[in-house]
Amino acid sequence: MDTHLLRTFVAVLDHRSFSGAAKALGYTQSAVSQHVAALEADLGARLVERRPVAPTPAGTRLLEHAPALLLRLDAARADVARLHHAQPAHLTLACSAAALTSTVARALAQLRAATPLLGLEVRVLAREAVIEEVLTARADLGLVDGVAAPSDPLPLPDLGPTTTLAAAEQPLAVLFPTDHPLARRRSVRLTDLTQAQWIDAPDTAVPLDRLRAVCRTEGFRPRVRHRGTDLHGLAALAASGLGLAALPLPLAATLPGVTAVPADEPRLVHRTELVHTAHPAEPARQLVDLVAGRAATAR
Incomplete structure (x- = not known):
């Protein structure tokens, strides 16, 4: 063909x-x-x-x-x-909207401090676009996120000769308007929210099709569709009562106008993975080593 x-x-x-x-x-x-x-x-x-x-x-x-x-x-x-191009003193990191964790940010700062002349670019993209950027060499590294059982890898597509590294696992939370009755709960069960109204925001929040898969239900139907990587725009929709959304708890807790309530049952985590080619350039390899060390320390 x-x-x-x-x-x-x-x-x-x-x-x-x-x-x-x-x-x-x-x-x-x-x-x-x-x-x-x-x-x-x-x-x-x-x-x-x-x-x-x-x-x-x-x-x-x-x-x-x-x-x-x-x-x-x-x-x-x-x-x-x-193989035929000199390795530049530049690092491009592509990441999905909820994937840039404090672990990776601190590793970036450490790398930048050690190599002051290193050029650094961070691109926030849709999850599928992140993987494409890495595979086609438009980015040196990629950060993708999703939900999984604790210690389980993300269900990523076949990436060929690439490597993934667990960068962080964080609790999952549901965004509620601050005046919502469930906003006062210490935690909520995802299985009790399958028939609630949700915001379909696959490039920012946990994709609803993934929630349906892990909870084995036909629920989690969208009331509003949100396209793009604007987390504050997503929070504004949730704060207005237009629907619920699931995000990592540390990130969700920083968004205005909403209350982040930890989610349980089924037990899931928000997982971030670092994706790179089998033979990354030197700055990318250094960042991989820094993230690996910080992730191990965090555990």
């Missing part, structure tokens, strides 16, 4: 337009049509309906595989490119 054809196919369905894909890729519309037709001939199946543009059942199935295939190819290209 030609990866150029596969990228064109994905672009057509992303834009729901052959002309839109052509503009995004810098091709002519005729070339885009030829690419899709060649891919269909290769696979022996019609993949795209033309009017309107939409995936066929076979196209839908291919779309389930395409992003991971293309990402792994980009990751392989980036990994080879690292």
Whole structure:
């Protein structure tokens, strides 16, 4: 399967337009049509309906595989490119909104103090984007977060030749408006909140599909959808009574207008993991060592 054809196919369905894909890729519309037709001939199946543009059942199935295939190819290209470029005195850390823990922040400060000329960039992104940044060498390290049973790793996708390191485990909390009856509780059971109204905020709070999975329920249905990485905006929605959200307790306790109540039953923790390639650059390797040491001390 030609990866150029596969990228064109994905672009057509992303834009729901052959002309839109052509503009995004810098091709002519005729070339885009030829690419899709060649891919269909290769696979022996019609993949795209033309009017309107939409995936066929076979196209839908291919779309389930395409992003991971293309990402792994980009990751392989980036990994080879690292061998031919000098290691810069710069460190780029990509992290999801709730993943930058005090453990990692102190390790960053320690690294910066030891190497004053080190350039440092921190990017706050969606969880999936964090992993993509690391695999494609746009970031040296990534911090991702989620919920899991204590000491269990996060259920991350196949990352190829990369390494993950537990950076922190923290109690999980639910955000309530300060005047909510449950805000006065010492703790709440997640299993009692499955039918409550929730805010769907997959790039900031714990994703609701993950809560449904760990609690084995069809509940946790969203009342409001929040997109982006703005934690204070999420807190404002929760403070207004528009829905509940789950966050790590130390972070949740700092947000204005809400009360963070520890969550239990099932017993879960908010876990942060550091993701890096198998052969990180020197500044990244130093930060990994610092985080590992601080995480071990915290335990």
